[in-house]
Amino acid sequence: MFIIDPQRPLSAIPKRIVILFVLGLLLQISWYQAQSNISAQAEKLPTTPASGLLNMVSMGEPIALAKILMLWLQSFDNQPGISIPFVSLDYTELEQWFARIIELDPESNYALLSASRIYTEVPDQMKQRQMMNFVYEQFLQNPEKNWMWLAHVTVLAKHRLKDSQLALKYAHALADKKLSNEVPAWVRQLEIVVLEDVGELDAVRLLVGGLIESQSISDTKELMWLEQRLKELEANESVNSH
Amino acid sequence: MSRATTSIAKFTAMEVMHNRMLWLVAGAALVSIGIGFFGHSLAITESQQIQATFMSASLRVFAIFIVCLVVINTISRELNDKSLEMILSLAITRSSYFFGKLTGFNIVILSIVLIFALSLLLAAPMVKVFVWAVSLYCELFMVLCFSLLCVMTIRQVPLAICVVLGFYFLSRTINAAILMVDSPIVVTNSLSNSFVSTVLHGIAFVMPDLSNFTQSAWLIYGDIIWSDVGTILLQTAVYSILLMGACLVDFYRKSI
Numbered sequence: 001m002f003i004i005d006p007q008r009p010l011s012a013i014p015k016r017i018v019i020l021f022v023l024g025l026l027l028q029i030s031w032y033q034a035q036s037n038i039s040a041q042a043e044k045l046p047t048t049p050a051s052g053l054l055n056m057v058s059m060g061e062p063i064a065l066a067k068i069l070m071l072w073l074q075s076f077d078n079q080p081g082i083s084i085p086f087v088s089l090d091y092t093e094l095e096q097w098f099a100r101i102i103e104l105d106p107e108s109n110y111a112l113l114s115a116s117r118i119y120t121e122v123p124d125q126m127k128q129r130q131m132m133n134f135v136y137e138q139f140l141q142n143p144e145k146n147w148m149w150l151a152h153v154t155v156l157a158k159h160r161l162k163d164s165q166l167a168l169k170y171a172h173a174l175a176d177k178k179l180s181n182e183v184p185a186w187v188r189q190l191e192i193v194v195l196e197d198v199g200e201l202d203a204v205r206l207l208v209g210g211l212i213e214s215q216s217i218s219d220t221k222e223l224m225w226l227e228q229r230l231k232e233l234e235a236n237e238s239v240n241s242h
Numbered sequence: 243m244s245r246a247t248t249s250i251a252k253f254t255a256m257e258v259m260h261n262r263m264l265w266l267v268a269g270a271a272l273v274s275i276g277i278g279f280f281g282h283s284l285a286i287t288e289s290q291q292i293q294a295t296f297m298s299a300s301l302r303v304f305a306i307f308i309v310c311l312v313v314i315n316t317i318s319r320e321l322n323d324k325s326l327e328m329i330l331s332l333a334i335t336r337s338s339y340f341f342g343k344l345t346g347f348n349i350v351i352l353s354i355v356l357i358f359a360l361s362l363l364l365a366a367p368m369v370k371v372f373v374w375a376v377s378l379y380c381e382l383f384m385v386l387c388f389s390l391l392c393v394m395t396i397r398q399v400p401l402a403i404c405v406v407l408g409f410y411f412l413s414r415t416i417n418a419a420i421l422m423v424d425s426p427i428v429v430t431n432s433l434s435n436s437f438v439s440t441v442l443h444g445i446a447f448v449m450p451d452l453s454n455f456t457q458s459a460w461l462i463y464g465d466i467i468w469s470d471v472g473t474i475l476l477q478t479a480v481y482s483i484l485l486m487g488a489c490l491v492d493f494y495r496k497s498i
Binding site: 052056059060061064067071075219 | 281284285286287288289290291292295296298299302411414415418419421422452453454455457458459462463464
C-alpha cells in the first residue's frame with residue numbers, strides 16, 4: 001500500500017506562487033499551440049553513418065538498432081504533418097541505409113522485403129531498376145537466404161518494367177547458383193515463367209503460392225499483407241479488362 | 243554465511259522492497275510490453291521478432307537503471323544517516339557488512355530478472371528467455387558490484403550514477419571502438435591514432451566485454467550457443483572477483 005504523507009491545505013500556498021504556476025501552465029499551452037501551427041517541411045534521408053559508428057551506438061545490440069532503423073526508414077514517408085511519396089526519396093541513400101541495416105542484422109529479411117516489395121512500387125523506372133539491382137547484388141552475396149527476393153523482382157522486371165532481358169538475367173542467376181535442396185525447385189525454373197507469356201497476376205499467384213507452400217513465409221502479418229496486394233492486383237486486372 | 247551477514251542481507255532486501263521497488267519494476271515491465279506491441283503493430287513482417295527485440299532491449303536498459311539507482315540510493319542513505327557507523331560499532335566485521343549488502347541486493351536483482359523474464363515470455367520461447375535471463379542476471383550482478391564500489395568510494399549520488407552508467411556504456415562499446423580505431427578508413431599511421439589505440443586497448447584490459455551479454459539474437463534467431471553462455475558466466479565470475487576485491491580494499495581503508 002502507498003503511504004500518503006500528511007499535507008498542508010491548499011490555502012497554505014501563497015497567492016503569488018499559485019499565480020506563477022497558472023501563468024507557467026498558460027504559457028506552456030500557448031507555446032504548444034504556437035508550435036503546432038508551424039508548417040511541416042519534408043526532410044531528406046540523412047547520410048548513412050559508418051558501420052563502425054553504428055556498431056558503437058548499438059551498445060552491443062546491433063539487432064535492436066537494425067530493427068529500430070528499419071521501422072524508422074519504413075515510416076520516413078510519414079513525417080510530422082506531411083506525407084512524402086517514396087518516389088521523392090533519394091534511392092542511392094536508401095540503398096546505403098538498407099546495406100547498413102543488413103550489416104547490423106544479416107539474419108533478417110525485413111530490409112530486402114521492403115526493397116523488393118515496397119520501394120519497387122514507385123512510378124519511376126530508374127528507381128525501380130536501382131532497387132531491383134540492389135536485391136540482385138544482395139542475392140549474389142547470400143543466395144541461400146535471398147533467393148526469395150530475387151524471385152519476386154524477376155516477376156516485377158518482366159511485368160512492371162516489361163524488360164524480359166533483365167528478368168531473364170535474374171532468372172538465370174537463380175538457376176545458375178547452386179542452391180540447397182531447401183529452396184523449392186520452381187525457383188530454379190523461373191526462366192519458364194519469364195519466357196512463357198504468363199500474366200502478372202498469375203505469375204504473382206504462382207510466386208506467392210509457392211512461397212507459402214514451401215513455408216518460406218510464416219509471419220501472419222506478412223501473409224495478410226501479401227493477400228492484400230494480391231487483391232489489389234486482381235481489382236486492377238478486372239478494371240483493365242472492363 | 244554468518245548470522246550478521248544473513249541479517250544484513252535480509253534487511254537490505256526488505257528495505258528495497260518496502261521502497262516500492264516492485265511497483266517500479268512492474269511498471270517498467272508494462273512499459274516494455276507496450277514498446278514491444280508498438281513495434282509489433284508497425285512491422286509488416288518479422289513482427290514477433292521485432293516485439294521480442296524491442297522488449298528485450300528496453301527491459302535490459304530499465305534493469306540497469308533500476309539496479310544502479312537502487313544500490314546507490316540505498317547505500318548513500320545509509321552513509322548519510324550514520325547507520326553504517328552504528329552497524330560497524332557492533333561486533334560485525336566490514337566484510338560481513340559488505341557481503342550482507344551484496345547478498346541483499348542480489349535478492350533484489352534476482353526478483354527484477356524474474357519479473358522481466360516472465361514478461362518477455364509474451365514474445366519469446368521459454369528456453370531462450372531462460373538463457374537471456376541468466377545473462378541479464380550476470381550483467382546486473384557486475385553493475386551491482388560496480389555501483390557498490392562507486393557509492394562507497396565517491397559518496398556523491400549524481401557523480402556515482404554518472405560513473406556507473408559511463409562504465410556500463412564503455413563496457414558495451416569498447417570493442418566496437420577498438421575495431422573502429424584499429425581499422426580506420428584512411429590508414430595514416432599517425433601518432434595520435436596509435437596513441438588512441440593504445441589507450442583503448444589499455445582500458446579494455448580492465449573492462450568486462452558486455453557487448454556479448456543479453457543479446458536479442460538469442461531470442462529470435464537460431465539455436466543458443468551454449469559456449470557463449472559459458473564465456474559469459476566465466477567473465478562474470480572473473481570480473482566480479484575483481485570488483486568485490488576493489489570494494490573490500492577501499493572499504494577497509496576507509497576511516498569511519
